[in-house]
Amino acid sequence: MIIDLSGTTASKIASALVRARASSGSPAMGMVLTLVVVADESSHYDALRAAMEAAKEHPSRILGVIPRGGRGSARLDAEVRVGGEAGSGESVLLRLYGELARHAESVVMPLLLPESPVVVWWPNKAPEVPSQDAVGRLAQRRVTDSAASRRSLEMLISHCGSYQPGDTDLSWTRITPWRALMAAALDQPHSRITGATVEAERGNASADLLAAWLCRRLRVPTKVKSSRGPGITAALLHTDAGDIAITRPDGRLARYSVPGQPERHVALKRRDTFELLAEELRRLDPDDVYAETVSELLDRAHGKGKGSANGSVRTSADERSASGSGGDGATGTDAPARPAKKSAADRAPAEDAPEPARKVAKKAAKKAAKKAPAEDTAARQAPAKKAAAKKAGATKAPAKEAAAKKAPAREAAKKAPGRKAAAERASAPRSAGRSARRRTDSDGA
Numbered sequence: 206m207i208i209d210l211s212g213t214t215a216s217k218i219a220s221a222l223v224r225a226r227a228s229s230g231s232p233a234m235g236m237v238l239t240l241v242v243v244a245d246e247s248s249h250y251d252a253l254r255a256a257m258e259a260a261k262e263h264p265s266r267i268l269g270v271i272p273r274g275g276r277g278s279a280r281l282d283a284e285v286r287v288g289g290e291a292g293s294g295e296s297v298l299l300r301l302y303g304e305l306a307r308h309a310e311s312v313v314m315p316l317l318l319p320e321s322p323v324v325v326w327w328p329n330k331a332p333e334v335p336s337q338d339a340v341g342r343l344a345q346r347r348v349t350d351s352a353a354s355r356r357s358l359e360m361l362i363s364h365c366g367s368y369q370p371g372d373t374d375l376s377w378t379r380i381t382p383w384r385a386l387m388a389a390a391l392d393q394p395h396s397r398i399t400g401a402t403v404e405a406e407r408g409n410a411s412a413d414l415l416a417a418w419l420c421r422r423l424r425v426p427t428k429v430k431s432s433r434g435p436g437i438t439a440a441l442l443h444t445d446a447g448d449i450a451i452t453r454p455d456g457r458l459a460r461y462s463v464p465g466q467p468e469r470h471v472a473l474k475r476r477d478t479f480e481l482l483a484e485e486l487r488r489l490d491p492d493d494v495y496a497e498t499v500s501e502l503l504d505r506a507h508g509k510g511k512g513s514a515n516g517s518v519r520t521s522a523d524e525r526s527a528s529g530s531g532g533d534g535a536t537g538t539d540a541p542a543r544p545a546k547k548s549a550a551d552r553a554p555a556e557d558a559p560e561p562a563r564k565v566a567k568k569a570a571k572k573a574a575k576k577a578p579a580e581d582t583a584a585r586q587a588p589a590k591k592a593a594a595k596k597a598g599a600t601k602a603p604a605k606e607a608a609a610k611k612a613p614a615r616e617a618a619k620k621a622p623g624r625k626a627a628a629e630r631a632s633a634p635r636s637a638g639r640s641a642r643r644r645t646d647s648d649g650a
Contacts, residue, residue, distance in 0.1 A: 208285040215315040218283045222295060222316075225287040236294050238265045238322045238486070241313055243340060244329060246271055251478075252328040253296065258479035260294040263486045266318050267296040270340070272306035279305035281312060310339040317343070322489045326482065329353040331360075336369035346489055348482070350375040357410040362506050365499040370491035376410040377495050378481045382473055383415055383440055386451055390463060396444040401427040404441075406434030415440065417502040418494075436475055 206229055208221045240260070244252045249271050256267045284298040297316060301309055317323055325335070325344040332338040335347040351361040351374050361376055401419045405412030412429050415437065420427040423442075432438045435456040442449040447464035451471075459473035 206287045206289070210283040210285065213281055213283050215281075215312050218285065218297060218299075219316060221283075221285045222287070222297070225285055226295070229288045236264045236266050236318055236321070238263065238324060238489070239268065239316075239318045240265045240486070241268045241270060241323065241325045241340060241344065243270045243272075243309070243325065243327050246273070248329050249298070252326075253298065255328075255477070255479040255482055256326070257294075257296060259483040259486060262483045264293045265486075266294060266316070268313055268316055269296065269298040270309050270313065271298070271300045272309055273300055273302045274306040275302055277303045279303040281305060308339070310343060313340060314343060322346070324348065324486065324489070328478070331364070333363060334367040335364065335372055336367070345371055346485070347372050348375065348485055349373075350478075351410045352376055352379075357408055358413060361410040361413070362502065365503055368496065368499050370496065373485060373492055373495055374410075375478070375481045375485070377414050377492075377498070378484055379411045379476070380415045380418070380437070381484065383437060383451065384418060386459075386461065386471065386473075387419070387440060387442065387449075390442070390449050390451075390461075393463065395449065396446040396464070398423055398425055398442050398444050400425050400443040402430055402439075402441045402443070403427070403437065404430045404432040404439040405437040407431045409434075409436060412437050413502060413505075414498060417505060418498045420505070421497055421501040 206225050208225055210217060210221060240256055242249070242252050242256050249269055253267065253269050256269075260267060280302040282300040282302075286296045286298075299309075299312060301312065305312070323344040324346045325338075325341050326348040327335070328350055330353075331349040332341065335341045335349060338347075341347050349360075349364055349372070351357040351364070354360040357376070361374060364372065364374060401416070401423065403412045403416045403419070416427045416429050419425070419440075419442075436453075438454055439450065439452040441451075444464065448462075449464070450462045451459055451473075452462075453459035453473050456475045457473070459471045460468055461471045462468045
């Protein structure tokens with residue numbers, strides 16, 4: 206049953222849903238969640254069709270939101286569908302015009318199922334920070350798809366930088382079968398793992414997530430290598446006994462090989478969007494494994510990853526060959542290289558250097574020129590200071606010698622009065638004796 210409403214309101218849409226449910230013979234609602242699909246006019250059909258297919262596994266009320274914007278007056282058009290392609294759920298397509306397009310949450314909120322989880326999905330263009338979007342704040346889970354962008358890896362890293370519990374990306378959902386196969390391979394006895402390689406077509410965000418997951422779990426150097434595709438074509442775990450390899454060159458059938466065991470074939474078909482969405486709707490709590498992988502991916506993107514070959518997300522051929530050797534014995538990872546100190550010749554500005562580098566070099570030259578006169582003046586004054594010091598020393602030396610010579614004379618002068626007194630005391634008795642003897646002689650004569 207389909208009901209078209211033009212120039213309507215949220216309350217009228219809710220009443221239309223009740224009437225449609227009653228007229229279809231199913232007054233009771235068995236829906237488990239509300240799925241909000243925010244799309245544009247060109248992609249909304251495929252997105253709603255995928256949501257309806259996923260709703261067959263998870264009965265839900267699907268709210269398709271198309272912000273049309275424009276300079277006209279605010280208007281809301283709706284298309285209500287119950288039964289038919291919607292299955293056991295309901296779907297409402299909302300077109301928002303004018304100023305109303307900037308306030309989609311005011312229309313979505315009255316139509317949410319009471320006391321039920323809310324999931325928001327952006328099938329193509331998503332906000333830079335999904336958790337801060339007006340509609341995203343209403344949801345427990347926020348699903349994006351980096352593969353819909355031409356620069357899928359840049360979009361994925363941008364969303365990872367603003368990650369909040371409840372965020373996820375379908376690029377992560379696409380590697381679930383790969384992660385399951387590699388985990389099953391490691392459940393069996395195997396040799397020591399020394400590294401890992403993921404091969405995928407250029408610009409595949411899922412390949413970098415798979416490499417980050419392997420790096421996080423195994424703590425070994427991992428690298429991403431470009432191939433012709435489609436999607437991820439191979440995942441290799443390097444061991445001392447050989448490679449544990451999962452190769453899928455055609456996007457459908459994979460070859461699974463383990464050292465010492467016969468090669469096996471495994472169905473590894475590239476899944477449709479509704480299958481990925483249905484998998485994400487199976488759990489509505491935050492994905493802790495995805496959160497750890499996001500952290501590792503950001504470290505690799507910023508050159509901080511300990512388990513990556515060169516600290517970056519993707520490696521070139523020369524970097525891959527250079528990163529094959531070396532690592533610390535504790536974790537089996539490569540030690541970060543220390544930058545070599547630059548010499549004065551390396552720091553000198555070159556003719557082909559970029560403009561900022563030249564400006565920095567000019568400033569350094571001006572500072573050196575200012576310091577040079579001071580150094581020259583100090584160098585010129587140094588001999589004069591030395592000569593003055595020598596003259597001062599030469600002048601002081603004779604003075605010291607004269608003082609040294611005069612010191613005994615002064616001491617002798619100080620001692621002279623004492624000596625004269627002693628001489629007088631010594632000579633006094635002798636003169637008295639002589640006078641006495643003279644008097645005696647004269648008396649006896």
